[in-house]
Amino acid sequence: MQQFDHNEHPHRRYNPLLDEWILVSPHRAKRPWQGQNEKIAEDNRPEHDENCYLCSGNVRSNGVKNDNYTDCYVFENDFSALLRDEVDFENNSNNLFQLKPERGINKVICFSPKHNLTLPEMEVSDIEMVVKVWKEQYIELGSQDFINYVQIFENKGSVMGCSNPHPHGQIWAQSSLPTQIEKTQRNLRSYYDKNQSSLLKDYVEQELKLQKRIVIENDHFVVLVPFWATWPYETMIISKRHFGNIIAMTNDETKAFSEILKGITVKYDNLFKTSFPYSAGIHQSPTDRVSHPEWHFHMHFYPPLLRSATVKKFMVGYEMLAEAQRDISPEQSAKILRELPNQHYKTKTN
Amino acid sequence: MQQFDHNEHPHRRYNPLLDEWILVSPHRAKRPWQGQNEKIAEDNRPEHDENCYLCSGNVRSNGVKNDNYTDCYVFENDFSALLRDEVDFENNSNNLFQLKPERGINKVICFSPKHNLTLPEMEVSDIEMVVKVWKEQYIELGSQDFINYVQIFENKGSVMGCSNPHPHGQIWAQSSLPTQIEKTQRNLRSYYDKNQSSLLKDYVEQELKLQKRIVIENDHFVVLVPFWATWPYETMIISKRHFGNIIAMTNDETKAFSEILKGITVKYDNLFKTSFPYSAGIHQSPTDRVSHPEWHFHMHFYPPLLRSATVKKFMVGYEMLAEAQRDISPEQSAKILRELPNQHYKTKTN
Ligand SMILES: O=P(O)(O)O[C@H]1O[C@H](CO)[C@@H](O)[C@H](O)[C@H]1O
Ligand SMILES: O=P(O)(O)O[C@H]1O[C@H](CO)[C@@H](O)[C@H](O)[C@H]1O
Numbered sequence: 060m061q062q063f064d065h066n067e068h069p070h071r072r073y074n075p076l077l078d079e080w081i082l083v084s085p086h087r088a089k090r091p092w093q094g095q096n097e098k099i100a101e102d103n104r105p106e107h108d109e110n111c112y113l114c115s116g117n118v119r120s121n122g123v124k125n126d127n128y129t130d131c132y133v134f135e136n137d138f139s140a141l142l143r144d145e146v147d148f149e150n151n152s153n154n155l156f157q158l159k160p161e162r163g164i165n166k167v168i169c170f171s172p173k174h175n176l177t178l179p180e181m182e183v184s185d186i187e188m189v190v191k192v193w194k195e196q197y198i199e200l201g202s203q204d205f206i207n208y209v210q211i212f213e214n215k216g217s218v219m220g221c222s223n224p225h226p227h228g229q230i231w232a233q234s235s236l237p238t239q240i241e242k243t244q245r246n247l248r249s250y251y252d253k254n255q256s257s258l259l260k261d262y263v264e265q266e267l268k269l270q271k272r273i274v275i276e277n278d279h280f281v282v283l284v285p286f287w288a289t290w291p292y293e294t295m296i297i298s299k300r301h302f303g304n305i306i307a308m309t310n311d312e313t314k315a316f317s318e319i320l321k322g323i324t325v326k327y328d329n330l331f332k333t334s335f336p337y338s339a340g341i342h343q344s345p346t347d348r349v350s351h352p353e354w355h356f357h358m359h360f361y362p363p364l365l366r367s368a369t370v371k372k373f374m375v376g377y378e379m380l381a382e383a384q385r386d387i388s389p390e391q392s393a394k395i396l397r398e399l400p401n402q403h404y405k406t407k408t409n
Numbered sequence: 410m411q412q413f414d415h416n417e418h419p420h421r422r423y424n425p426l427l428d429e430w431i432l433v434s435p436h437r438a439k440r441p442w443q444g445q446n447e448k449i450a451e452d453n454r455p456e457h458d459e460n461c462y463l464c465s466g467n468v469r470s471n472g473v474k475n476d477n478y479t480d481c482y483v484f485e486n487d488f489s490a491l492l493r494d495e496v497d498f499e500n501n502s503n504n505l506f507q508l509k510p511e512r513g514i515n516k517v518i519c520f521s522p523k524h525n526l527t528l529p530e531m532e533v534s535d536i537e538m539v540v541k542v543w544k545e546q547y548i549e550l551g552s553q554d555f556i557n558y559v560q561i562f563e564n565k566g567s568v569m570g571c572s573n574p575h576p577h578g579q580i581w582a583q584s585s586l587p588t589q590i591e592k593t594q595r596n597l598r599s600y601y602d603k604n605q606s607s608l609l610k611d612y613v614e615q616e617l618k619l620q621k622r623i624v625i626e627n628d629h630f631v632v633l634v635p636f637w638a639t640w641p642y643e644t645m646i647i648s649k650r651h652f653g654n655i656i657a658m659t660n661d662e663t664k665a666f667s668e669i670l671k672g673i674t675v676k677y678d679n680l681f682k683t684s685f686p687y688s689a690g691i692h693q694s695p696t697d698r699v700s701h702p703e704w705h706f707h708m709h710f711y712p713p714l715l716r717s718a719t720v721k722k723f724m725v726g727y728e729m730l731a732e733a734q735r736d737i738s739p740e741q742s743a744k745i746l747r748e749l750p751n752q753h754y755k756t757k758t759n
Contacts, residue, residue, distance in 0.1 A: 063498040063510055069491050071585060073507035079588045082490065082511060090488030094572030095448075138440030140432065140727075140734060141419050148413040155612050156636050157423035160413050161432060210731045220723025222444030229726065235421060237731035238429045262505045286506050340730035361729050373570025376579065377490075379711050380690035381560045381587035384490060 066388050074287035075250070075258060076243050081289050082384040085391070096369040097218050102334055104175040104224060113225035115172040128172055130185065131192045136165035141233050145205075162205050163233030168192060170226040177215070177226045177334055179324035179403055186317040189228075193341070194305045194313075200232040201346030208236050208345045216336025218363055218371060236345055243342060244353065251353035257301040259355035272393040275322045279315035282323045284393040289383040291365045291372050292330065292392050294323060296358040303344035303354035322401065323360065329399045333368035337361060416738050424637035425600070425608060426593050431639050432734040435741070446719040447568050452684060454525040454574060463575035465522040480535065481542045482519040489515035491583050495555075512555050513583030518542060520576040527565070527576045527684055529674035529753055536667040539578075543691070544655045544663075550582040551696030558586050558695045566686025568713060568721060586695055593692060594703065601703035607651040609705035622743040625672045629665035632673045634743040639733040641715045641722050642680065642742050644673060646708040653694035653704035672751065673710065679749045683718035687711055 063070075071080045112119040116127045121137045141163025148160045170189050171181060178186060193211050200209050213228035214221040236244065250258040266272055266283050274294060275282040285295050296319055298312070308316065327335035338361045344354035365372040365386070378384050413420070421430045462469040466477045471487045491513025498510045520539050521531060528536060543561050550559050563578035564571040586594065600608040616622055616633050624644060625632040635645050646669055648662070658666065677685035688711045694704035715722040715736070728734050 060495060060497045063496040065508065068496050068510055069513070070508055070510045073502075075505055075507075080585070081588070084490035086492075087488060087490050092572065094570060095567035098445075138437060140434035140437050140736075142436075145410060146413040146418050147410045152423075155425055155608070155615060157425075158415065158420055158636075160418055160420045163419070210727060212726045212730050214723075214726040217445035220444060220725040222442065231727050231731065235430070237432070237727075238733070239729075239731050258505070265505060286508075338726045338729050340726065342730070359730060373564075375570040376562045376564040376688045376690065377560060377581050377587075379589075379688050380562050380692070380709060381558075381581065381589050383588070386490075 066391060071382075072287045072389075074285075075262075076246055076287075077239070078242065078246050080382060081287055082382050083388060084384060084386055085388040088386040092366060092370050094370075094373070097371055099333060099368050106173050106175055108174045108225070111174055111223065111225050113167070113169050113223055113227055114174050115169075128169065130171065131188045132169040132172070133166055133192060133196065136167050136229070139163075139165035141165055141231060143205075161234055163231060164200060164203070164206065165232075166196065166200075166230040168196075168228045168230065170228065174225050177324070177328075178213075179321060179328045179335075180405070181321070183314070183317050183321055186320055187313060190305075190308075190313055190317050190320075193230075194308070196230055197305050197343075197346070200230065203232075205234050206232045207234055207347040208232065208240055210237065210240075210340060212338060212340030214338050216334065219336045219338050221336075236347075240342065240345070244345070244351075247353040247355065257353070257355045259297050259357055260299075260301045263297045263299065271390050274326065274393055274396045275319055277315050277319055277322075279312045280319045282319055284389045284396070286389060288389045288392070289374075289385055290361045290363065291385060291387050292327070292360075292362050292396060293389075294360045294396070296320070296323065296360075298356045302356055303351050304356060305341065305343060307356070323396075325401060325403045326396050326399045327360075327362060329404050330396065331364060331368040332404050335362060336364065416741060421732075422637045422739075424635075425612075426596055426637075427589070428592065428596050430732060431637055432732050433738060434734060434736055435738040438736040442716060442720050444720075444723070447721055449683060449718050456523050456525055458524045458575070461524055461573065461575050463517070463519050463573055463577055464524050478519070478522055480521065481538045482522070483516055483542060483546065486515035486517050486579070489513075491515055491581060493555075511584055513581060514550055514553070514556065515582075516546065516550075516580040518546075518578045518580065520578065524575050527674070527678075528563075529671060529678045529685075530755070531671070533664070533667050533671055536670055537663060540655075540658075540663050540667050540670075543580075544658070546580055547655050547693075547696070550580065553582075555584050556582045557584055557697040558582065558590055560587065560590075560690060562688060562690030564688050566684065569686045569688050571686075586697075590692065590695070594695070594701075597703040597705065607703070607705045609647050609707055610649075610651045613647045613649065621740050624676065624743055624746045625669055627665050627669055627672075629662045630669045632669055634739045634746070636739060638739045638742070639724075639735055640711045640713065641735060641737050642677070642710075642712050642746065643739075644710045644746070646670070646673065646710075648706045652706055653701050654706060655691065655693060657706070673746075675751060675753045676746050676749045677710075677712060679754045680746065681714060681718040682754050685712060686714065 066085050069084045118124045146160050197209050209232040211230050272284045341358045343356050344351040363371040416435050419434045468474045496510050547559050559582040561580050622633045691708045693706050694701040713721040
């Protein structure tokens with residue numbers, strides 16, 4: 060009988076944040092790909108595009124004119140999935156037909172006035188502006204009495220459903236704890252109650268000893284490929300210090316966070332020499348006025364690409380019906396990312 | 410204050426199979442779409458393609474020659490994600506690093522020798538052949554002592570990661586209960602223990618009274634848009650009689666199931682006059698030699714298209730990080746599907 064090798068043999072790994080297993084089939088990276096190829100996003104956009112509804116000073120489809128903004132710019136989403144208004148609701152749900160109205164606020168954040176400047180190509184000081192806006196928004200939205208959770212995220216690239224290439228993120232703030240947050244919180248909480256310590260702090264400390272899945276590290280943050288990652292090049296930014304949300308970040312931490320944000324997105328672009336698509340977002344404590352010692356600030360990156368700039372991993376079929384599945388092992392992915400240059404491939408060196 | 414209207418106001422619905430909530434934003438279907446368009450699959454394939462590794466009598470990439478098959482054809486996947494072999498494994502996982510080897514068998518099922526014949530265009534009698542092969546495979550694979558669960562599914566269309574347009578499905582059979590199955594089982598079980606009846610039988614009976622989400626019905630099966638559906642045109646086939654798996658299907662039920670499979674896939678093709686992409690799969694009792702009175706045979710269809718043959722719903726960003734979200738309401742989708750013709754749009758009428 061062969062000795063088990065996690066870079067060769069099919070196995071399952073446990074995600075303690077979601078209390079779910081995933082299937083790893085590392086040998087399968089060898090299969091040929093005859094399926095769909097993605098379009099490569101054209102990469103010669105101008106600094107200002109007069110047809111872009113996110114550019115500085117332009118008019119949006121609802122007739123509103125953007126400010127002549129010069130750094131990070133926030134406005135309320137013209138096509139919000141959540142609405143502020145309270146509605147009159149009579150609850151006659153039964154067990155199998157449960158429904159409740161949901162209130163919220165959706166915002167759009169343009170990272171910079173430059174139509175062609177993505178996070179990895181921005182100066183760290185400009186990324187700091189974005190992080191500061193995230194902090195302001197978390198405070199402002201979270202202080203509204205009907206807002207109990209604030210989801211900050213970015214969809215990058217058309218393959219990730221991003222409908223405008225102008226670099227921007229979104230915030231969806233709402234009354235309820237969304238499904239993934241509620242699950243994560245439940246698992247963080249039960250670990251905290253049992254061990255009187257933060258699951259992610261304990262996890263990151265073990266990873267720093269093992270070094271196998273670390274991609275980048277600075278004084279205050281770590282980027283790693285989680286042991287239980289599902290997307291081929293999925294990573295997580297985890298704070299070294301145990302704190303629950305972005306308000307608690309010191310100035311030094313804000314700078315270190317901005318640096319590591321640039322660090323990981325530069326590596327991503329360098330991986331396939333393309334503007335690397337992903338969905339990314341911060342998971343942090345709810346704004347529900349309850350104490351949350353179990354929460355530990357972190358940010359997830361879920362990038363779809365698998366083999367090249369045009370071949371993505373499809374989470375379909377088995378994955379939708381049965382269980383998330385990955386081909387390349389998390390350790391292999393971490394090594395590849397770790398060994399990539401820290402300088403953006405488009406930067407001219409002299 | 411406005412009166413709540415589930416076709417207008419944002420709300421959340423509860424999925425009792427997964428114990429999860431989803432967000433419904435029906436008003437959002439009105440936003441314009443400026444994002445990625447999908448390629449339309451070219452639809453003039455020949456009946457036999459000499460370059461297709463799934464066609465009858467052709468040689469696959471590993472050198473094996475397909476039989477000269479004339480109806481449904483099954484073989485073991487050349488690039489299996491799961492392997493049969495047992496491996497020697499020393500378990501030194503801790504709490505945060507849990508891993509275990511997984512064994513299994515992956516198969517491919519060509520639905521017919523015709524390279525261009527999808528389920529909605531097949532004769533019901535030929536679909537019956539496919540259902541019989543599913544039954545045989547469930548029995549054969551499930552009787553192996555290391556197989557405790559058999560996932561039968563189909564990825565249709567390149568947008569769903571299908572790497573070969575020759576109509577085919579897959580079976581992944583394995584030792585463990587996959588994450589989604591384990592969750593579903595837990596919820597079916599707790600309902601069963603509490604009510605001494607099948608959750609899905611009770612659900613389908615209520616839906617048949619309400620009629621709002623029913624798409625097709627025959628003597629033995631119902632197709633409906635679940636109250637908690639996440640994909641825009643997601644449906645479920647549910648058996649009217651309470652039985653746990655495909656072995657229990659009578660001849661009449663097998664025929665009725667084949668008819669309704671054709672019925673729903675014809676409606677899907679008619680919706681946007683295109684070969685409609687989806688991932689679909691059967692959820693049924695595990696083969697773990699334990700009694701499962703809680704399981705109720707059903708089949709999920711998860712189709713990605715939202716507005717047209719080229720505009721899909723992206724489950725990204727908020728959906729990946731927070732909660733599944735849909736625009737159009739399940740009741741609107743059900744009505745649209747229900748009112749579509751039962752005859753395939755390519756059929757010549759005279
Ligand atoms: O096996 P295929 O068709 O090559 O591959 C497809 O289906 C599999 C099972 O759902 C997925 O894991 C793959 O990502 C997808 O591309
Ligand atoms: O808001 P956008 O960028 O138009 O839309 C995109 O992000 C949303 C939030 O993740 C998703 O619900 C949409 O499916 C996606 O296309």
